[in-house]
Amino acid sequence: MSAAAVQSGAATEADVVVPARTAPTTRQRALVVLRWGLVVLVVAAASWQVVRQWGDVSEVLAQVNVLSAVLSFLAVVLGLGAGAKSWQTLLDDMGPPVGAARGSQICLVGQLGKYIPGSVWAYLVQMELGRRYGVARARVFAASLFAAGVGVVASLVLGIAAVPVMLQGGHQELLWLFLLLPLGLVCLHPKVMTWLASLVFRVLRRPPLDHTLRVSVVARSFGWALLSYGLFGVHLWLLANSLVDPGLGAILLCAGTMAIGFTAGLFAVFLPSGVGVREAVIVGTLTTTMAAGQATGMALASRMIFTVGDLLVAGLAALVAVVVVRRRAGQDDPADEPVAPDVVTQRPAS
Structure with a gap:
């Protein structure tokens, strides 16, 4: 433990003394291979979604104005970034801040796990990247x-705007989601x-938090x-x-539609990234203003844009994180850096 930590009477994750570098053990090598294997798997799954949908989507995108398509994609990228900030805001209040570069890599690369059936993969990849x-x-x-809970509450708040269209479009079965709103608001305290x-x-089996999460943190x-779902609405x-x-x-209305679509897809745990569920909600909304075929094409185009956006922001986050780590390590290979012990430490007493 560092001298500062001893004087303050508490340790932080940053205070862990890193031992001299030694040759990695077989277990450490296996963990590195496992982590990279997970990343390769989720990237491959996301890429396959793009390839599989391209034939249907290309016809619709040909009808979309180029400027609108570019701005729509930009809105998705910004929305994904806002979602990552929502996650990192909570993470940083539970311990020493991880920094924007590393936080973005953990969140954005990790969330590619949603393209593998089973909601556990995104959490698993994020935990391993955090580790x-x-x-x-x-x-x-x-x-x-x-962050998932905060996102659900935010989506339901925005989703209220889409309730009339949901009733008109025959999606009454999704109204039960709003029963979660009162409970979600209580849980945000x-x-x-x-x-x-x-x-x-x-x-x-980890130490509990030694402080109460602040109102300002939850509000941010x-x-x-909210901003993330709002940008997704602009995209649609x-x-x-x-x-x-x-x-x-x-x-x-589009923001509420996207918000409800994401939340409904969240509960479809056996579908990769809630595929099909979000599209059904989008089609139900867009058919009030355009033909069903066009609405279906738009929903598929939206899905592909999100997939490409996920891959892009994950790649950028990983690249930035690698550059930052290499600079701090004096051009050393970040893969050789020792890993700090897996502990949840408490903040120094104020």
Whole structure:
């Protein structure tokens, strides 16, 4: 433990003394191979989604204005970045900040795991990437769970705008999602979130949080989540605006549609990235302004744009993180850096 940590009477993740570099053991080599294997698997799964859908999507994209398509893609990229900020805001309040470069890599690369059937993969990849940077798996797991919960509440708040269209389009079966809104709002209370975080840590045999999550932290995370879904709504509106004139007022409707689509897909745990569920919600909304065939094509185009966006932001995040690590390590290979112990440490007493 560092001298500063001894004087303050508490340790942080950054205070862990790193031993002299030694040759990696067989177990460490196996873990490195496993981590890279997971990354390759999820990237391959996401890439396959693009290849598989290209034939259907290319016909629709040919009808979309080039500028609208570019702006729509940009809105998705910005929305994904806002979602990552929502996640990192929670993660940083549970321990020493990880930094934007490393936080983005953990979140954005890790979330590619959603393209593998079974919702556990995204969490697993994020935990392993976090572990790579010495962030406790329990801390990453708790942040991911909370970010998902914050996202669900934000999506339901925006989704209220899409309720009339859901009723008109025959998607009454999705209305049960709004039963989660009161419970979600209660769970957003900082004291409740702190209790839940400590519960997760206790189950995983880690020390509980030594402080209550702040209201400002939860509010910032919620705000980033709202912005993320709002940008996704702009993405859908720009696509639709290439074929019809939905009007500026439809931006909120599109945001609510995308938000509900994402939340509904979240519960389809056996489908990769909720494929099919989100598209059904989008088609139900767009058929109020365009033909069913066009709406279906738009939904598929939206899916492909998101997949390409996921791959792009993950690649950029990984590249930036590697550059930052290499600079700090004096051009040493980051793959050879020792990993800090997997602990959830507490903040120094103020």
